[in-house]
Amino acid sequence: MKKLSVDFKDKKSILRLLYNVALYGFAIAGFLIIGAWAFYQLGFTKNSGGVDNNNRYLADVSKIQVSGQDSGVIDDKQMSENYIKLAAISKFYPKNAHLILQGISNSNGNVNLSQMLAATEIALKDNKEYQDFINRSKQLIASVNVNANRNSAIEWMNIPEWEALKVAIVKDKHLIDSAARVTGVEPRLIVGCLIGEQIRLFNSKREMYKKYLGPVKVLSVQ
Numbered sequence: 001m002k003k004l005s006v007d008f009k010d011k012k013s014i015l016r017l018l019y020n021v022a023l024y025g026f027a028i029a030g031f032l033i034i035g036a037w038a039f040y041q042l043g044f045t046k047n048s049g050g051v052d053n054n055n056r057y058l059a060d061v062s063k064i065q066v067s068g069q070d071s072g073v074i075d076d077k078q079m080s081e082n083y084i085k086l087a088a089i090s091k092f093y094p095k096n097a098h099l100i101l102q103g104i105s106n107s108n109g110n111v112n113l114s115q116m117l118a119a120t121e122i123a124l125k126d127n128k129e130y131q132d133f134i135n136r137s138k139q140l141i142a143s144v145n146v147n148a149n150r151n152s153a154i155e156w157m158n159i160p161e162w163e164a165l166k167v168a169i170v171k172d173k174h175l176i177d178s179a180a181r182v183t184g185v186e187p188r189l190i191v192g193c194l195i196g197e198q199i200r201l202f203n204s205k206r207e208m209y210k211k212y213l214g215p216v217k218v219l220s221v222q
Contacts, residue, residue: 078114084137085117092130096120156199165198 090097100116124130151158169176169191176194180187 080141081138082113082117084134084141085121086113088130088133088137089117089120089124091133092124092127161198165195169194 086097086100089100100113100120103116104113156162176187176190179185180190183190
């Protein structure tokens with residue numbers, strides 16, 4: 001009986017100890033939470049922050065406009081520089097070049113390539129190899145005499161018949177779309193066959209056709 005009484009007292013002491021530990025633990029936790037709240041309310045956690053080292057550069061990038069978006073005329077110099085930069089990035093960091101091209105593709109071209117390249121170049125401003133590559137490429141482009149008339153590299157796209165054919169295809173768009181619905185063939189495939197046939201006609205050396213019917217755009221498609 002005496003032994004049971006001793007065991008009961010020991011258990012009671014242990015329970016009291018656990019109770020005290022829990023009580024003091026909750027009290028300390030509550031004090032810390034209230035102290036943190038007071039520390040925050042008194043403004044000790046406020047930080048004035050700092051200016052990013054690239055702030056001025058990013059501000060300039062945000063002002064870059066799409067080349068020729070107001071006048072409708074493409075800035076050849078800017079376009080050439082963009083191609084050079086994209087080629088350089090693809091050489092040094094092909095993954096970034098792939099992401100840029102993917103962004104252009106996914107947005108159907110409704111992105112500012114100049115801004116994307118400028119943002120990427122933040123990480124490359126201290127890359128001497130990249131900067132040297134860009135400078136050499138610009139010098140090479142500047143040394144080449146550019147064709148002043150800006151003709152297409154595809155010779156048949158420079159002839160008057162091609163311009164007449166484009167007008168005729170646009171004029172007959174509703175007929176092409178109608179044929180596409182009836183046959184289940186995509187309009188672009190129909191136009192592809194049409195262009196192939198007309199190019200054959202243009203190259204057939206039919207001087208009488210070119211002389212008398214060529215200028216008549218309405219009749220340029222047989």
